[in-house]
Amino acid sequence: MSKYGLQLRVKPSQQKQPKRPPLPAPLGFQDDDDDNVEREISRQASKNKALKDIEEQHKKALEEDPSVFDYDGVYDEMKEKAVQPRAYDREERKPKYIQNLMKKAQEREREQEIIYERKLAKERSKDDHLYAGKDKFVTSAYKKKLAEQAKWMEEERLRQLREEKEDQTVLFNLGKPLEGVKKSGPHIFKEIESSCCHKDPPSPVYFERHKGTSVFFIEGSFVGFTLSINTKNLMLNRMSVLVVKN
Numbered sequence: 001m002s003k004y005g006l007q008l009r010v011k012p013s014q015q016k017q018p019k020r021p022p023l024p025a026p027l028g029f030q031d032d033d034d035d036n037v038e039r040e041i042s043r044q045a046s047k048n049k050a051l052k053d054i055e056e057q058h059k060k061a062l063e064e065d066p067s068v069f070d071y072d073g074v075y076d077e078m079k080e081k082a083v084q085p086r087a088y089d090r091e092e093r094k095p096k097y098i099q100n101l102m103k104k105a106q107e108r109e110r111e112q113e114i115i116y117e118r119k120l121a122k123e124r125s126k127d128d129h130l131y132a133g134k135d136k137f138v139t140s141a142y143k144k145k146l147a148e149q150a151k152w153m154e155e156e157r158l159r160q161l162r163e164e165k166e167d168q169t170v171l172f173n174l175g176k177p178l179e180g181v182k183k184s185g186p187h188i189f190k191e192i193e194s195s196c197c198h199k200d201p202p203s204p205v206y207f208e209r210h211k212g213t214s215v216f217f218i219e220g221s222f223v224g225f226t227l228s229i230n231t232k233n234l235m236l237n238r239m240s241v242l243v244v245k246n
Contacts, residue, residue: 114149 110149110152114153117146117149
């Protein structure tokens with residue numbers, strides 16, 4: 001293009017250099033770039049597909065069980081199941097303890113009631129001569145009450161007999177247990193202390209002598225019998241142990 005007018009001379013170093021076209025990629029590397037792009041696209045597509053599959057599985061699981069992902073709830077349930085047996089055991093022992101206390105209280109109340117009824121009957125008997133020949137009226141409720149008291153007293157008597165019978169005490173001689181020897185009715189081991197004599201029950205087995213004291217181990221089934229030991233008549237106690245001062 002032609003320019004008119006005064007033209008200043010421009011130094012060659014100040015002249016604009018034409019832009020060079022970009023260098024072509026080295027041979028062999030251009031294909032690698034294309035492969036990287038394709039791999040990235042494929043990886044992203046696979047990732048999106050996996051996320052979509054997970055979302056579908058999550059949705060399906062929630063439809064089948066809404067609490068399937070309730071991890072806190074599952075943990076609390078597991079913890080509750082672990083604690084529940086111990087709590088149940090404590091709760092089970094507590095009612096048994098309370099029931100035993102209530103049973104003992106009822107027994108004491110019934111005993112006191114029987115004692116009171118006997119006391120009233122004794123006091124009424126003092127005035128029987130005033131009402132001789134007259135009919136006595138007793139309500140059915142009072143008769144039922146007396147029958148229940150009589151039944152309870154008989155049950156208590158039988159229970160005490162069973163406890164005394166089941167009290168199988170091992171006999172001792174000189175502080176050492178005699179193998180295989182247990183009390184059984186009137187049968188008792190015959191190795192006894194010569195200084196002891198008896199009337200009705202078998203003699204007690206000598207257990208220990210220390211500092212002027214003789215200790216005798218008595219067969220429990222003979223509680224209430226009188227023994228004559230060292231010229232003293234002594235009653236056997238319920239503990240089946242008799243201590244005699246020489």
